[in-house]
Amino acid sequence: MCTPLFRGYAGLLLASTVWAATGNSALAQDAPNLSDSWKFSAGLGLISQPKYPGSGDSKTSVLPILGANYGRYFIGGVPGAGVPAGIGAYLVQDAHWRLGVGLGGNLDKPRKESDSPRLAGLGDIDATALGTVFASYSDAWWKVGGNVLTDIGGKNQGTRVSVDFEARYSPMPKLMLTAGPGLTWADGKYTQTFFGVDAAQSARSGLARYTAKAGLNTVSFNLGANYQLTQQWGLGARFTASSLRGDAADSPVTEEKSQNSFGVFANYRF
Template identity: 25%
Template structure:
């Protein structure tokens, strides 16, 4: 579940996001760490994957981020908005390095394709409301089982639990939703896939994908160095949890990274 790892695999997406804001000068950051995550959404297998990435932010709000892609961000007066073009998540039907699982043999791989993202935040005092929308384009040279265009929406609410000499701890609750094509891509089993794999056919409908919670601890070391740790839990909703590929409904991830900014 890593995206530039990245833990999305997906779909969290996820974790360890970096916030692009309007800057008075060029800003650069490098990230390095590791994450313990499920091999795919619903898997009971885990993998320890490296987290490597970086970000460049221009004085005009344009950014290039290895996790999100190329985009533009605005953050002022308690309201934040970013629009970007990047790459969607992948899922392999073979255990390949840090991705995929042999349990999915015959399901076909979900390949990366261009994706358009829109993120928004709104501050209500210490509480932050967030929304993240992602649209993955159709992959023309792929089959209907794994190449359809899909839409995913994540809504979140977060607030700080602690801020002091030992850093900052922020808690967050979230819900993720997907349209019918998203659910069929990631949790459905078509008749063709059923004939090639050990799973029985399973059709799905769009709706709630999961509910979850994150706990993030960040600690600035100095003006340039900082460390952060994220514990994330996702509980798959019934439509996703009933899929025959889902072995564990409760999905947990733990990630840590060091960030160097200059």
């Protein structure tokens, strides 16, 4: 799980990465193929998401989806961690458990001063490198997962800890439907960077100083659908309804507590 800005795109990347590894998005959501051969996927995603965490406006983008797997190693979206693009490896993989690590980063600045008049004087938040450890346990119709995502690029974007639960239902062999809640805790460094206003920012922007502390940052509910159109082609959609909590919700930077995203993708495996 990630900030609302990345949640939809990360969900699309996760679906396409897993689909590339397994060749069956409906029946093998959690079991990457660990054979010693390269597997690739390429596609496009259309996503609508908030302009930045706390934004009241959305933006719609057409984005490429690329993924590659070799045994336990993968390139593309980091599964279960919300990193839009990166590399990683599964350390543990069996019928139920999955544990892995990854390195990735933002595709763009997560917030620009030009995104909203409310941000005037606050400055941009730069893109950074992110490290993650993720794990999940799945059974016949459900899955619980979590991750720790931290800024390793020195851009003051702190650490987030996320937990998600997902129920799954396959009404037909090629279709998988998913739904479930999630939450994210963020440390003080992350919350202050995205939702705080320091003395210099206050002087430039006219906003009151605001110290944002660690705590529950986001609660969400996710809906997804994946359909294996052919052996090579996969289709998918994901909707995430998120709501900011705690100091993030009360911040003068926040225009809207509700942070929803929606995306669809088409992907080709080869």
